[in-house]
Amino acid sequence: MTRGFYIGRFQPFHNGHRAMVDHIVDEVDELVLGIGSADVSHTVRNPFTAGERVMMVSKAVRDVDVPTYVVPIEDIDRNAVWVSHIQSMSPSFDVAYSNNPLVVQLFEERGIEVRDSPMFDRDRLEGSDIRDRMLADDTWTDRVPDVVAEVIDEFSGVQRLRTIAKDDVSERWESGEDD
Secondary structure, X not given: OOEEEEEEOOOOOOXXXXXXXXXXXXXXOEEEEEEOOOOOOOOOOOOOOHHHHHHHXXXXXXXOOXXXXXXXXXXXXXXXXXXXXXXXXXXXXXXXXXXXXXXXXXXXXXXXXXXXXXXXXXXXXXXHXXXXXXXXXXXXXXXXXXXXXXXHHHXXXXXXXXXXXXXXXXXXXXXXXXX
């Protein structure tokens, strides 16, 4: 049996992530999806909580044909022990999937096989672009699985992102308020 590991911030989980999951499940018997930066939320780069992302990912992959585990992984900001930290928070795994050179290096240093992952429609499917589209009130729901858009709507995620992105100084200035 082979268990694969794929980590991402999934801010939000988009169709590129889903395509990657579909690619991985053709090669493994079980899959662990690590929710990276699980301790960070309510920022423009990381607007969604770990729990919200667990919901997004769990619902978006519930139809895959292999057992799939979604595990939050907090940041520790210590690269030398990062893989050990992941291993302590996750079911064991045999192979990791990543294209990030640092992530590949860290896993390989720990003797874990790393398989690179094809990029799927990278020009359109990038979390920062999707968040920018949310902020600009541009079309974004076509870039995420339908269930992810529903989850984001459930907790008013777009409104949260827009609120977080506001600059309190410029907002007061524009409204005529002052300190």
